[in-house]
Amino acid sequence: MNRAVFLYVGVLLTVLLSFTGLVSIPEKQLGGLQPLVDADGTQYPVPPTGMVAEGRGVYIADGCIYCHSQQVRPEGFGDDIERGWGTRRTVARDHIYDSPPLLGTMRTGPDLANIAVRQPSENWHLLHLYNPRITSPGSNMPAFPFLFRKVPVEVQVPHDALSFPPGWEVPGYSVVPSRRAKALVAYLKSLDHSHPVPEVPQ
Amino acid sequence: MNPIYAVVWGVVALFGVTAVYGLVWAIRSGQMRDFGRGALSIFDDEEPVGMVTDAFPGGQTADGETGDRS
Amino acid sequence: MNAATSSDAAPAAAWRAEVDASCAYPVVAFFVSAVFWLLFGTVLALLASIKMHTPGFLSGAEWLTFGRVRPVHLNTMIYGWGSMAGVGTLLWLQARLSRVRLPLQLPLVVGCALWDLGVAGGSIAILTGHGTSVEWLEFPYGWSFLFAGIFVVVMAASLMMFSARRVGHVYVSQWYLFGAVLWFPFLYVMANALIHGALxxxxxxxxxxWWFAHNVLGLWFTPIGLATVYYLLPKVLGRPIHSYYLSLLGFWTLALFYNWAGTHHLVGGPLPAWLITVGIVGSVMMFIPVTTVAVNHHMTMKGHFALLKVSPTLRFIVLGAMSYTVVSFQGSLQSLRTVNEVTHFTHYTIAHAHLGVYGFFTMVMFGAIYYIAPRLTGREWSSPRLIKIHFWGTALGMAVYWIGLTWGGILQGLAMDNPDVAFLDVVRHTMPYLWSRTFAGVLMAVGHVAFAILVWRMFTLKGRRLPEPASAPVVAMAGGAQ
Known part of the structure; x- marks a missing residue:
C-alpha cells in the first residue's frame, strides 16, 4: 500500500465523519425526544394544526425567517431574557413538531419565540402586518397589504374590519384581513415557549 | 420503511463504490510517487517557467504601456 | 524540463489548443449562464437592500416582498452564478490538468440548459410562495432531484478526465477539484433528504x-476557488507555487476541519452544547489550512506585485486570495462564544458571508473567466477600460459593503445585548449602514454590467483575433523566473 490509500479513503471519510458527528449522532440523541404531559393531561409542545399550521405556511412562504429568529439564548449569553423575549432558554424539545424548525439566524426584527406572550392582541398583530409603522414607528419591516382587502364603507363595514388608531384610517374604506392574514396571526399567537421544561432548572 | 432511506443509502453506496474504484485504480497506476516535481508539472516547453501568460487586451498594462510580446 | 510533456508526441501548444477547443461549448454555456444569473441576482440584491432601509419600496406585490426577494437573490447567486461559473472552471481545469479532451460535451451542454431551467423554476417557486425557508435550500424539494441528476454528468465527466489523465503527477488543484466534485453531491442529496424528505x-x-450550508462554501466553492488560484497564480506569474508540500497539507487540513465548522451558526441555540463546541473547534482548527494557503500565495507573489498592472486575471485572483485569508480568520474568530454573542443575528454575519462568497470566490471566478474565455474563442477581451471599471467597481463595492456592515453589525450586536436600548432604537442605529450597503451594491452592479458587456462581446466574437489561435496574449518578462 502507498499514500494513495490514505488520500482516497481520506477524501471520502472526512465528510462521512462530519456527517456522523453533526447529523447522525444528534439524531440518535435528540430524535427520540417526547412531549411533556402535565398532571391535568395537557401536552407540551403540541403539533401545529388548523389555522396555526396554515399560518406557519404563510410565515414560511413570505420569508419571515430572514429577519426574525425563534430561539431564546441562555441566561448570561446575550440579553434575550432581560429583553423580555422569554423566561427561559429554548431547548430541542420545544421544536420536536417543527419541520423545518424556524430557528432563524438574523434579528433585523425581534425574536418571536414568545411573541404570543408579549403581544396577545389580535388587532395589534393585524395592524402591524398591514403597516408596521402604525404600531412600531421607525420599524423597517415590510408592510403586507396584500394579505388584506379594502371594502368601500358605503357597501358595508364588515365585522372583522381593522380598527385603526386616529390618523391611520383609510378614508372611504374599511380594511379586512384575508384568511391568510388571520392564519398568520393565529400562528404568531401560538408562539409561546414559556412552559417549564426539565432541561432548564427554574 | 420510508423510501427516503433507500435514497440515502443509495448515495452512500455510490460514494463507496466510487471511492473503492478510485482506490483500486490509484494503486494499480502507481500514483503519487513524484510529489517533489509536482509544482513544475503545469509548465512545459512552450509555456515555461518565467513566461507571464496573461495581459490586458492589446498587451497593454493598466497604464497604457505596451508590453513586449513574444 | 518535464518528463511528462517531453514524452508527449504533440508539441505542448498544440495539445493545449486542442484541450481548450474541446471545452468550448460546455464551458461557454456554463459561463454565459453564470453571468446571466449574476445580473439577475444583482437586481434582486439591490431590491432587497433598498427594502431594508426603505420598506415601502415596491411593497404592494406579494411576490416582491423582502422575504421572497432575499432568498431568490441567495439561490440565484449560489446555484446560478457561483455554481455554474464554478462548474465551467472546474471542467476546463480538469481537462487542462489531465491533458485530455473534455468528454461528455453534449450531455454537459444539455445539463447546463436544464440547470438554467432548474434555477429559473426554483426562483419562480420562491417568488410565488413555494419557498421552503430552509436557508440555502429554499428551492422546493422536487428541484433538488434535477440538480442532483445533472451533477451526475458533471461528476462523470470530471472522473473520466481524471482517470484518463496523460500526466504522471496529480497536481494540487486536482485534489481540490476531486474533493469538490465528490463532496458537493453527497452534501446536497443528504441535506435534501434529511430536511425536505423529513428524515x-x-x-x-x-x-x-448548517452542516450543509456552511459546507457549500467550505467543500464546494472553497476547493474550486483554491484549485483555480493554485493553477492560475503560478501560470500567470510563470513561477511554480512556493511550497508544494504546504499546499497539500492545506488540502488535507481543510478536508478534515472545514466540514465540522457549520454548527457555529447555532451558538446559543436549542442544541446540545457538545454539538456547538464541535463546530467551534472545527472553525478554530481552520487556522491551519488558511495559514498554509496565505503563506503559500504570498510567497509565490512576492517580488511580482508589479504584474498586477499587467494581468487582469492576476488582479482578481490575488484580491480573491487575500479575501480568503481575511474571511477565514474572521470566521474562526466569530465562532468563539464571546465574539459570537455580539455578532450573531446581526449584519456582521451578512458582511462575512459576502466576503467569502463574493470577495473570495466570485473574484476568483472573475479572474478565471478572464483567463479562460480568450483561450476558448481565440479572441481578445474587447476593452481594457471596461475591465478596469469591472475591477474597481467590484473591489470598491466589496470594500464598502464589508466595512459598512461589519461596523454596523458590531454596533447592532452591542446595542442588542444591552437591554436598556429599545429594539426600535437598535433598528434606527443600523440605518446608515443599510444605506451604505445599497451604495456598495450600486458600485458592484456597475462592475457587473461592464463585465456582462465584455462577456457578451467575447462570446459573440467581437474582440480582436489573437495572434495564434486559442493562445493568449503573452508578455515576456525579463527575469520573471527566479
Whole structure:
C-alpha cells in the first residue's frame, strides 16, 4: 500500500465523519425526544394544526425567517431574557413538531419565540402586518397589504374590519384581513415557549 | 420503511463504490510517487517557467504601456 | 524540463489548443449562464437592500416582498452564478490538468440548459410562495432531484478526465477539484433528504441545515476557488507555487476541519452544547489550512506585485486570495462564544458571508473567466477600460459593503445585548449602514454590467483575433523566473 490509500479513503471519510458527528449522532440523541404531559393531561409542545399550521405556511412562504429568529439564548449569553423575549432558554424539545424548525439566524426584527406572550392582541398583530409603522414607528419591516382587502364603507363595514388608531384610517374604506392574514396571526399567537421544561432548572 | 432511506443509502453506496474504484485504480497506476516535481508539472516547453501568460487586451498594462510580446 | 510533456508526441501548444477547443461549448454555456444569473441576482440584491432601509419600496406585490426577494437573490447567486461559473472552471481545469479532451460535451451542454431551467423554476417557486425557508435550500424539494441528476454528468465527466489523465503527477488543484466534485453531491442529496424528505426531525434539521450550508462554501466553492488560484497564480506569474508540500497539507487540513465548522451558526441555540463546541473547534482548527494557503500565495507573489498592472486575471485572483485569508480568520474568530454573542443575528454575519462568497470566490471566478474565455474563442477581451471599471467597481463595492456592515453589525450586536436600548432604537442605529450597503451594491452592479458587456462581446466574437489561435496574449518578462 502507498499514500494513495490514505488520500482516497481520506477524501471520502472526512465528510462521512462530519456527517456522523453533526447529523447522525444528534439524531440518535435528540430524535427520540417526547412531549411533556402535565398532571391535568395537557401536552407540551403540541403539533401545529388548523389555522396555526396554515399560518406557519404563510410565515414560511413570505420569508419571515430572514429577519426574525425563534430561539431564546441562555441566561448570561446575550440579553434575550432581560429583553423580555422569554423566561427561559429554548431547548430541542420545544421544536420536536417543527419541520423545518424556524430557528432563524438574523434579528433585523425581534425574536418571536414568545411573541404570543408579549403581544396577545389580535388587532395589534393585524395592524402591524398591514403597516408596521402604525404600531412600531421607525420599524423597517415590510408592510403586507396584500394579505388584506379594502371594502368601500358605503357597501358595508364588515365585522372583522381593522380598527385603526386616529390618523391611520383609510378614508372611504374599511380594511379586512384575508384568511391568510388571520392564519398568520393565529400562528404568531401560538408562539409561546414559556412552559417549564426539565432541561432548564427554574 | 420510508423510501427516503433507500435514497440515502443509495448515495452512500455510490460514494463507496466510487471511492473503492478510485482506490483500486490509484494503486494499480502507481500514483503519487513524484510529489517533489509536482509544482513544475503545469509548465512545459512552450509555456515555461518565467513566461507571464496573461495581459490586458492589446498587451497593454493598466497604464497604457505596451508590453513586449513574444 | 518535464518528463511528462517531453514524452508527449504533440508539441505542448498544440495539445493545449486542442484541450481548450474541446471545452468550448460546455464551458461557454456554463459561463454565459453564470453571468446571466449574476445580473439577475444583482437586481434582486439591490431590491432587497433598498427594502431594508426603505420598506415601502415596491411593497404592494406579494411576490416582491423582502422575504421572497432575499432568498431568490441567495439561490440565484449560489446555484446560478457561483455554481455554474464554478462548474465551467472546474471542467476546463480538469481537462487542462489531465491533458485530455473534455468528454461528455453534449450531455454537459444539455445539463447546463436544464440547470438554467432548474434555477429559473426554483426562483419562480420562491417568488410565488413555494419557498421552503430552509436557508440555502429554499428551492422546493422536487428541484433538488434535477440538480442532483445533472451533477451526475458533471461528476462523470470530471472522473473520466481524471482517470484518463496523460500526466504522471496529480497536481494540487486536482485534489481540490476531486474533493469538490465528490463532496458537493453527497452534501446536497443528504441535506435534501434529511430536511425536505423529513428524515430528521426538529432541531436535527437545523443542525443538518448548517452542516450543509456552511459546507457549500467550505467543500464546494472553497476547493474550486483554491484549485483555480493554485493553477492560475503560478501560470500567470510563470513561477511554480512556493511550497508544494504546504499546499497539500492545506488540502488535507481543510478536508478534515472545514466540514465540522457549520454548527457555529447555532451558538446559543436549542442544541446540545457538545454539538456547538464541535463546530467551534472545527472553525478554530481552520487556522491551519488558511495559514498554509496565505503563506503559500504570498510567497509565490512576492517580488511580482508589479504584474498586477499587467494581468487582469492576476488582479482578481490575488484580491480573491487575500479575501480568503481575511474571511477565514474572521470566521474562526466569530465562532468563539464571546465574539459570537455580539455578532450573531446581526449584519456582521451578512458582511462575512459576502466576503467569502463574493470577495473570495466570485473574484476568483472573475479572474478565471478572464483567463479562460480568450483561450476558448481565440479572441481578445474587447476593452481594457471596461475591465478596469469591472475591477474597481467590484473591489470598491466589496470594500464598502464589508466595512459598512461589519461596523454596523458590531454596533447592532452591542446595542442588542444591552437591554436598556429599545429594539426600535437598535433598528434606527443600523440605518446608515443599510444605506451604505445599497451604495456598495450600486458600485458592484456597475462592475457587473461592464463585465456582462465584455462577456457578451467575447462570446459573440467581437474582440480582436489573437495572434495564434486559442493562445493568449503573452508578455515576456525579463527575469520573471527566479
Amino acid at each position: 430528521a426531525r426538529g432541531v436535527v434539521q437545523a443542525a443538518t441545515n
